[in-house]
Amino acid sequence: MDRVTVLEEEIANLRMILQQKEAELYELKKECIRESHAQLGSTNHTTPELNNLLKTHCSARLPKWAIVRYSRQILLPDIGVKGQEKLCSARVLVVGAGGLGCPAAVYLAGAGVGDIGIVDYDDVEITNIHRQILHSERDECMSKAESAAHKLRSINSHIKVTPYNVQLDSSNAVDIASGYDVVLDCTDNVPTRYLLNDLCVMTGLPLISGSALKMEGQLTIYGYRADRNCNEKNASYRGPCYRCIFPTPPPPQAVGSCSANGVAGPVPGVIGTLQALEAIKMIVGLTHEKMLIERMLLFDGEDMTFKIVNLRGQNQQCAVCSQTPSITRLIDYEAFCKSQAKEKPITLPVTERRRVEKQKRMTGKSYYGFRKTDRDKRAWVQDVPKSERKIGPPCSSDLCQKGTARHCNEFDEEARKEMFRHFWHDLDWKGKRDYVKTLVDVVPPKRRRKKDAISRKGDSKLYHLRNKGERLLVCRLMFLNTLGLKEAMLRSWLTCTDKPRSPKKPLKSLNVDSYIDALPVCPPKCEICRNSCVQIRYLNLSHVKNIYQLYVEYMKEMKSRNISPASRKTFCKVVSLRNLRVFKPKNENDVCDLVSQHNAIPSYSYQNVDIGKEGLNHDMPTEYFYGEDQLLL
């Protein structure tokens, strides 16, 4: 296990170095690209066809290296040198770096599309990797957009790749899309699909829309405008948009998701790949009848069928793409679709989730912390990502090096790593606290200006680390970095005492108290109870039969006074804590609701809890009444 941790850390470090060097190389390459390209033309990649290409087509806009690099697609009559020029200057936005976005972006990068933007707010999860081919195991928890961008750059260092690690919404979509010519819809939810459609119609961009679920995929192009393609004979032609075909979003319960219904990896692979192909065709300027415009491809991997169906044309009454649109700016798509754009994570029961997250926190792993919700300041949600504990760099202070007091430089990396590992892996929470307490000495200020005067100077702390059992003084940074701690954590540990937690604060009764105080009360009707000094009082309201009705009354009054009412639970608790009860006798003989024997005819008692021998003892715990009130509701 130790070896595993050590290797993991080593690899992480090496990876960081690799990334830095790759970035450095990329920059260098960009600079000397012209010099090296001069010689590229004569390498052994050349074929007679290529030489021909080079002779006839070495344009100013497309350098030799590009003709060599993209030669296999330039040879296609549909692409050619002109098409490659267009590809190299094309700007494509891929929305979603998932099952569709990954393969689509791979082929776009390979084809030399000059500027690729990739949008995704999500992080890589291990469950994504079977279909999201740009991400690998080591990218887990990394931003999908970043991970994808990194891989795309390694596929083609000549292109510009821009990751957008955000959730596309009505507020940022126009800005992001403004720098692109074509948009690929590789998203996984209905609201974002409507958002992208409206965005593309409003900005005049074609939207190549793919989708996949289980064993099936669908592909079509929305919002195509012939006036942006000089090869089109009829410049006024326009293809349908998503809303032309689906003016109304589907009911949320009819929408499946990859996480709930599953998906075979190659299915989005097929569709995403074809999205890239349609994008390439679009960029090089093929005309609409050659592309999936007004047509939809249906792919069924189960029986391996590809089917093309004809869609309706552009709807002259469409809410967004007609001459007189009713939607002219981006709206709230989650509200419009009555569903969320984020796939909901699989939810554990709250207590179980809390336990799991707490366990992660205590072992130094990344976990979700709490925050107060914006809407209800009293409610907490556990969704704040907190990063895992990491060992920080060793002390590099000159002061520590020169001086003799601090021993920062006596700890080698191995020793520090072992300390960090021991601290986070071997010690439990209390163990960690004790460990820290034994290593930090709190020294009160030596003298105060005036005796007992309040001084702003706090206690100073002396930090130590153990080297072969010996407790050696180090600086604060060395101490915190070695244990992967932050100041706040340390402070809370040092001030923490083992006192038991104070009992829960008394129940907030809000406005219930004043409401109840105003109600008429009377002593028990039952003589026996009244004479035995019982604390119980009865609410004397002719129209209220039980506490439930009383709560309804209370709600009515609060509403009329525009005060937000307490919950039923709180209300019942306050009532029972005040030893108040509601009791409506069913007949003359029904006088006591506490002890059935007090009634002349016991069988009439409606309360079924038999107090029996303790019947006369009316100093019952309030929980008992509370419990019964609950039953009554």
Added chain:
Amino acid sequence: MSQLKVILQFSGGAELLFDKIKKREVELPVLEKYLPQINKSEWSIRELLVWMKDNLLKERPELFLQGDSVRPGILVLINDSDWELYGELDYKIQNGDAIMFISTLHGG
């Protein structure tokens, strides 16, 4: 009265509401006998949906139908073309027509 056979196809998950059968050939009864109250002799998609609801759709009709039409998000194709090109609900069904119901996918 000549017989009226049609091919019904389902995809994109719509087949789940129809016993997971993606393609079936059905023979529609004489309309005057099946729906005497509407006083029509020719089947249109409108009546087909009624017949499908009564005979094929076993559970959760709201995931297929809404009002007298299909729910939003289901694409209806008549002989591989959008039913909008044929008059939607009023299209008169011909013998041998292939009518396809596609639930749109949104995953990725």
